[in-house]
Amino acid sequence: xxxxxxxxxxxxxxxxxxxxxxxxxxxxxxxxxxxxxxxxxxxxxxxxxxxxxxxxxxxxxxxxxxxxxxxxxxxxxxxxxxxxxxxxxxxxxxxxxxxxxxxxxxxxxxxxxxxxxxxxxxxxxxxxxxxxxxxxxxxxxxxxxxxxxxxxxxxxxxxxxxxxxxxxxxxxxxxxxxxxxxxxxxxxxxxxxxxxxxxxxxxxxxxxxxxxxxxxxxxxxxxxxxxxxxxxxxxxxxxxxxxxxxxxxxxxxxxxxxxxxxxxxxxxxxxxxxxxxxxxxxxxxxxxxxxxxxxxxxxxxxxxxxxxxxxxxxxxxxxxxxxxxxxxxxxxxxxxxxxxxxxxxxxxxxxxxxxxxxxxxxxxxxxxxxxxxxxxxxx
Amino acid sequence: xxxxxxxxxxxxxxxxxxxxxxxxxxxxxxxxxxxxxxxxxxxxxxxxxxxxxxxxxxxxxxxxxxxxxxxxxxxxxxxxxxxxxxxxxxxxxxxxxxxxxxxxxxxxxxxxxxxxxxxxxxxxxxxxxxxxxxxxxxxxxxxxxxxxxxxxxxxxxxxxxxxxxxxxxxxxxxxxxxxxxxxxxxxxxxxxxxxxxxxxxxxxxxxxxxxxxxxxxxxxxxxxxxxxxxxxxxxxxxxxxxxxxxxxxxxxxxxxxxxxxxxxxxxxxxxxxxxxxxxxxxxxxxxxxxxxxxxxxxxxxxxxxxxxxxxxxxxxxxxxxxxxxxxxxxxxxxxxxxxxxxxxxxxxxxxxxxxxxxxxxxxxxxxxxxxxxxxxxxx
Numbered sequence: 001x002x003x004x005x006x007x008x009x010x011x012x013x014x015x016x017x018x019x020x021x022x023x024x025x026x027x028x029x030x031x032x033x034x035x036x037x038x039x040x041x042x043x044x045x046x047x048x049x050x051x052x053x054x055x056x057x058x059x060x061x062x063x064x065x066x067x068x069x070x071x072x073x074x075x076x077x078x079x080x081x082x083x084x085x086x087x088x089x090x091x092x093x094x095x096x097x098x099x100x101x102x103x104x105x106x107x108x109x110x111x112x113x114x115x116x117x118x119x120x121x122x123x124x125x126x127x128x129x130x131x132x133x134x135x136x137x138x139x140x141x142x143x144x145x146x147x148x149x150x151x152x153x154x155x156x157x158x159x160x161x162x163x164x165x166x167x168x169x170x171x172x173x174x175x176x177x178x179x180x181x182x183x184x185x186x187x188x189x190x191x192x193x194x195x196x197x198x199x200x201x202x203x204x205x206x207x208x209x210x211x212x213x214x215x216x217x218x219x220x221x222x223x224x225x226x227x228x229x230x231x232x233x234x235x236x237x238x239x240x241x242x243x244x245x246x247x248x249x250x251x252x253x254x255x256x257x258x259x260x261x262x263x264x265x266x267x268x269x270x271x272x273x274x275x276x277x278x279x280x281x282x283x284x285x286x287x288x289x290x291x292x293x294x295x296x297x298x299x300x301x302x303x304x305x306x307x308x309x310x311x312x313x314x315x316x317x318x319x320x321x322x323x324x325x326x327x328x329x330x331x332x333x334x335x336x337x338x339x340x341x342x343x344x345x346x347x348x349x350x351x352x353x354x355x356x357x358x359x360x361x362x363x364x365x366x367x368x369x370x371x372x373x374x375x376x377x378x379x
Numbered sequence: 380x381x382x383x384x385x386x387x388x389x390x391x392x393x394x395x396x397x398x399x400x401x402x403x404x405x406x407x408x409x410x411x412x413x414x415x416x417x418x419x420x421x422x423x424x425x426x427x428x429x430x431x432x433x434x435x436x437x438x439x440x441x442x443x444x445x446x447x448x449x450x451x452x453x454x455x456x457x458x459x460x461x462x463x464x465x466x467x468x469x470x471x472x473x474x475x476x477x478x479x480x481x482x483x484x485x486x487x488x489x490x491x492x493x494x495x496x497x498x499x500x501x502x503x504x505x506x507x508x509x510x511x512x513x514x515x516x517x518x519x520x521x522x523x524x525x526x527x528x529x530x531x532x533x534x535x536x537x538x539x540x541x542x543x544x545x546x547x548x549x550x551x552x553x554x555x556x557x558x559x560x561x562x563x564x565x566x567x568x569x570x571x572x573x574x575x576x577x578x579x580x581x582x583x584x585x586x587x588x589x590x591x592x593x594x595x596x597x598x599x600x601x602x603x604x605x606x607x608x609x610x611x612x613x614x615x616x617x618x619x620x621x622x623x624x625x626x627x628x629x630x631x632x633x634x635x636x637x638x639x640x641x642x643x644x645x646x647x648x649x650x651x652x653x654x655x656x657x658x659x660x661x662x663x664x665x666x667x668x669x670x671x672x673x674x675x676x677x678x679x680x681x682x683x684x685x686x687x688x689x690x691x692x693x694x695x696x697x698x699x700x701x702x703x704x705x706x707x708x709x710x711x712x713x714x715x716x717x718x719x720x721x722x723x724x725x726x727x728x729x730x731x732x733x734x735x736x737x738x739x740x741x742x743x744x745x746x747x748x749x750x751x752x753x754x755x756x757x758x
Contacts, residue, residue, distance in 0.1 A: 033713070317754065319745050322738075334412070334730040334757045336745040339738030340722070347731060351713040352724075354733060359701075359718030366698050366715040375696065378713045 020061035024073035024127035030293040033351035042127035054127040103268035111241035114219040123216040136286040144216035146180035152280035153217040157209025163199035168211040187279040293360035351378040399440035403452035403506035409672040412730035421506035433506040482647035490620035493598040502595040515665040523595035525559035531659035532596040536588025542578035547590040566658040672739035673723040730757040
């Protein structure tokens with residue numbers, strides 16, 4: 001201890017401030033009928049790895065954070081999340097009485113952690129993303145923590161592999177000089193999902209990366225921007241945080257949470273913070289997938305050799321003849337496919353989806369239609 | 380009665396000799412998983428009429444035959460057939476202990492009816508065909524009965540609408556002069572399913588019609604040809620027929636039926652009879668469908684107006700968006716179809732088929748595969 005330089009904290013001390021936060025929300029409508037309100041995307045093993053997405057997210061973070069991991073999820077998922085993550089203590093399982101969008105979810109985590117220790121650097125990573133290799137991701141997070149310690153909200157930008165119109169983008173600025181974070185850059189702005197033409201110019205410029213919603217930041221800096229932009233939300237979250245580690249938690253949550261405004265963290269914190277020059281970026285040179293639709297499941301679970309058909313599901317009994325595409329089976333039924341190409345079949349006990357990879361994005365429409373027509377038993 | 384002409388039986392007397400026979404066999408493999416061993420094609424309503432195919436067959440015949448209708452089916456279908464045709468008495472429900480092909484089934488009906496009354500003219504019509512208009516069919520059968528009374532085995536030939544390679548053909552000869560049967564013609568020969576080229580020449584010639592396996596004949600003439608061509612089968616059937624309307628029925632059937640040779644009625648009777656000049660034909664100017672595959676179900680159940688999707692099934696809950704084809708639902712599950720063309724989906728509690736109209740014929744392969752792989756629970 002006597003060898004420590006007082007003027008600069010050693011790398012290990014900076015990393016000791018890290019606290020993982022896993023927001024686990026979002027039904028994953030485009031993965032219906034596999035993913036649904038009662039069994040959202042993050043509770044499924046969509047990669048054939050044997051782990052659910054939330055478990056894989058935890059296992060990516062825990063080598064960095066140890067047991068300092070907080071999960072924010074819907075109250076209805078309490079049991080399922082406990083089962084997936086038995087390591088999470090009651091005080092680190094934040095249950096939303098109702099969905100209030102990402103600023104409330106991530107903001108509450110920041111507020112609770114701030115009350116415990118204002119030095120904490122939180123890292124928020126959604127529960128339903130697929131990342132590999134894990135080591136490259138972890139190296140990026142380490143750089144992000146070092147950069148955050150310099151007073152930045154740090155996002156990890158995903159190197160775009162194609163001109164996607166389905167993601168928001170991050171426009172990087174100049175290189176930053178941060179010890180322990182050689183690839184850190186400033187962020188000029190966050191931009192919304194672009195048109196195809198614009199996406200192509202982003203890709204060509206080399207200055208844009210995909211916004212995967214990963215944020216690593218000192219909790220006090222998160223809260224400072226939240227207070228400036230969303231004072232009502234901030235006040236409510238601080239009131240809940242005050243009561244969190246006390247016997248008043250339940251009463252205060254029940255009273256305050258329903259009154260909170262719904263807003264995305266991007267609008268409440270990230271974009272205004274970028275405008276204020278407080279956002280930095282670490283490029284993420286790992287492969288990343290948000291498993292946005294069934295076409296993603298095909299990518300993440302390549303077909304067996306000598307086959308163009310990806311089959312997922314433990315009990316799957318699939319017979320195919322000249323068929324290509326994806327079958328996700330959540331039943332023990334025999335499924336026979338004959339002479340059909342690029343099909344997507346999702347077979348569950350009470351609902352069946354048949355579409356194509358090309359139309360996988362439109363599954364959302366079916367869900368909206370079913371909701372409108374009152375067929376909510378299968379949503 | 381005193382006005383009857385003794386030299387020629389009046390038309391009514393000829394028609395009084397008619398006895399309907401309905402062979403109800405065949406699983407309808409190409410309609411799997413809807414049609415299967417336990418619930419073959421003839422026990423389904425495949426036309427949306429509200430009647431099963433066997434019930435519709437009975438109702439087509441009974442205006443001609445009254446209660447003189449005999450059904451030959453598998454012993455396992457006894458209850459289902461009784462439920463569909465409560466009018467059929469025990470003595471007219473012929474149960475096969477095991478399938479023995481059409482010569483044994485139709486031959487046994489002929490033998491039993493012969494023992495009761497050698498003057499009977501039987502008319503054999505499979506239980507799983509769809510025919511309209513019924514009146515045109517019945518007029519053809521009346522002509523066939525009049526022609527049969529002149530000592531012919533009479534088939535009703537279906538006017539071909541396209542050069543099908545899926546049916547056998549009947550080659551007609553000269554016009555016959557038969558009172559009550561102005562359209563009767565002799566038959567030169569029966570020919571097997573042709574190649575596409577040959578089928579086209581058949582169609583162009585105007586002399587060929589489809590063989591729908593409809594036979595109207597004096598029972599003694601049927602048995603004469605059966606005896607000549609298949610003496611072992613004939614002897615066995617006559618032994619069973621001797622015992623049929625006695626208390627020995629059960630014992631004799633159990634002993635003799637399993638030993639009978641398997642052969643199609645075409646080889647055992649129709650083809651040799653044609654060679655002997657004993658076969659005539661009535662052209663059937665009605666529409667006829669043997670519901671050979673799911674494409675047929677699409678033809679027989681046109682889609683609702685403003686839709687290109689045919690949906691069958693009482694409990695069907697189908698949502699579709701830019702989808703065309705056929706859905707047959709035997710469950711209450713929600714089925715969502717998005718952006719998929721000419722699809723065929725058959726949804727049953729334990730098996731699901733997804734194919735296209737174009738590949739509907741290949742369903743048979745799937746069934747063969749499932750049989751080979753031991754998945755017989757769904758066959």
